[in-house]
Amino acid sequence: MKTFKQLESQVRSYVRSFPAIFKTAKGSKLWDEQGKEYIDFFAGAGTLNYGHNNPMVSEALIKYISDDGIIHGLDKATTAKKQFLEKFHDIILQPRHMEYKMQFSGPTGTNAVETALKLVRMVKGRSNVIAFTNAFHGLTMGSMAVTANSFYRDEAFINRSNVSFMPFDGYFGPDTNTAPYLRKFLEDQSSGVDLPAAIILETVQAEGGIKVASDEWLREIEQICKDFDILLIIDDIQVGNGRTGTFFSFESSGINPDIITLSKSIGGGLPLAIVLMKSELDQWKPGEHTGTFRGNNLAFVASTELLSYWENDNLSNSVYNKEEILKEKLLEIQDKYPDIYAEVYGKGLIYGLKIPLRGFCSDVSEEAFSRGLLIELAGANDNVLKFLPPLTIENDLLQEGLQIIEDSIKSVLETREAMIGDLNNDS
Numbered sequence: 001m002k003t004f005k006q007l008e009s010q011v012r013s014y015v016r017s018f019p020a021i022f023k024t025a026k027g028s029k030l031w032d033e034q035g036k037e038y039i040d041f042f043a044g045a046g047t048l049n050y051g052h053n054n055p056m057v058s059e060a061l062i063k064y065i066s067d068d069g070i071i072h073g074l075d076k077a078t079t080a081k082k083q084f085l086e087k088f089h090d091i092i093l094q095p096r097h098m099e100y101k102m103q104f105s106g107p108t109g110t111n112a113v114e115t116a117l118k119l120v121r122m123v124k125g126r127s128n129v130i131a132f133t134n135a136f137h138g139l140t141m142g143s144m145a146v147t148a149n150s151f152y153r154d155e156a157f158i159n160r161s162n163v164s165f166m167p168f169d170g171y172f173g174p175d176t177n178t179a180p181y182l183r184k185f186l187e188d189q190s191s192g193v194d195l196p197a198a199i200i201l202e203t204v205q206a207e208g209g210i211k212v213a214s215d216e217w218l219r220e221i222e223q224i225c226k227d228f229d230i231l232l233i234i235d236d237i238q239v240g241n242g243r244t245g246t247f248f249s250f251e252s253s254g255i256n257p258d259i260i261t262l263s264k265s266i267g268g269g270l271p272l273a274i275v276l277m278k279s280e281l282d283q284w285k286p287g288e289h290t291g292t293f294r295g296n297n298l299a300f301v302a303s304t305e306l307l308s309y310w311e312n313d314n315l316s317n318s319v320y321n322k323e324e325i326l327k328e329k330l331l332e333i334q335d336k337y338p339d340i341y342a343e344v345y346g347k348g349l350i351y352g353l354k355i356p357l358r359g360f361c362s363d364v365s366e367e368a369f370s371r372g373l374l375i376e377l378a379g380a381n382d383n384v385l386k387f388l389p390p391l392t393i394e395n396d397l398l399q400e401g402l403q404i405i406e407d408s409i410k411s412v413l414e415t416r417e418a419m420i421g422d423l424n425n426d427s
């Protein structure tokens with residue numbers, strides 16, 4: 001760890017949460033340099049939906065490299081890109097009757113969000129965009145402006161204007177629908193909210209604490225967009241690619257977004273980001289929005305292989321089955337440990353266990369790590385344990401990981417109770 005401390009910037013973060021030097025990984029497991037094994041409930045923050053070193057990807061990449069396939073191509077036509085475009089069209093878009101053009105932005109999520117924001121403003125000739133409380137869309141200037149958490153916003157002394165924040169679904173509790181509130185602000189010429197070019201949202205706010213928008217709310221937001229001539233951007237960077245059980249996270253709602261951003265798992269662990277836009281929105285002039293690493297050919301090769309998972313319903317069905325295992329265990333923990341006041345929510349294979357005791361989740365994550373499991377925190381106060389295993393995790397490994405979580409919760413609770421006992425004895 002000395003090397004990282006000495007040579008790498010202070011900004012490093014996951015190396016602090018998971019202090020080991022990881023050497024190898026396969027499926028839903030990682031091994032460190034000492035050979036210690038870890039179960040992965042973190043999945044590269046949603047990048048490894050298909051597991052580490054998925055054999056389909058490894059074999060295709062080894063073959064592509066040995067055949068001297070094009071590695072870097074800017075946005076030239078390459079065989080790897082052609083195969084990806086055709087397969088994405090045939091397997092994902094066409095069966096869902098979706099007609100979108102694909103734009104390859106720089107290869108990270110925030111690049112896709114920046115691209116989408118630039119496009120909607122250009123198309124509508126309006127500067128304002130509406131985003132939601134607890135949103136996370138990335139940390140470059142435009143995407144940070146639509147990200148809500150002050151921890152990120154405060155670090156940048158730049159202009160974060162041209163964005164109005166509105167309450168996300170459930171912000172005031174389950175009994176208050178926030179969609180009519182948004183509508184009222186748009187209707188009222190004196191609300192102070194400028195008519196936006198677009199509304200951007202995540203259907204499940206992942207970093208924001210696993211806040212799930214209901215299908216009904218999503219349909220109401222879509223209707224508002226139609227009524228006020230506003231474009232709808234769904235940021236599916238973290239919860240697309242099958243995370244909620246369907247390829248796109250919004251499929252159960254039946255909405256038809258104008259723009260969809262995809263990244264993370266679309267490249268199977270390699271950097272790739274895509275903006276899907278309805279054809280009439282494709283108003284770019286050639287070369288107007290460029291970038292040296294648009295469309296990574298190795299990621300195209302990986303992604304083309306992985307799209308085969310969507311040729312049938314097997315993956316979706318297995319996500320729903322695993323969701324049952326996950327949900328059942330979390331509800332059991334909620335019942336068994338009333339002193340932690342846990343709440344459970346999620347969709348598909350993204351679940352949150354909210355524990356409102358200060359520092360508790362971070363203690364559990366640390367304890368779980370020492371017992372061989374990686375789990376991340378989410379939410380404004382890091383008070384949500386975020387369950388995000390690869391979609392391909394085996395059922396027994398999922399159960400093993402969940403048992404580590406329960407044991408860690410029990411251990412943290414006992415330690416805290418012992419500390420309180422000691423305090424009482426002292427006084």
Ligand SMILES: Cc1ncc(COP(=O)(O)O)c(C=O)c1O
Binds near residue numbers: 111
């Ligand atoms: C919904 C969403 N949008 C955008 C991003 C930004 O992606 P990246 O970190 O690759 O820039 C993230 C990252 O966590 C995300 O979850």
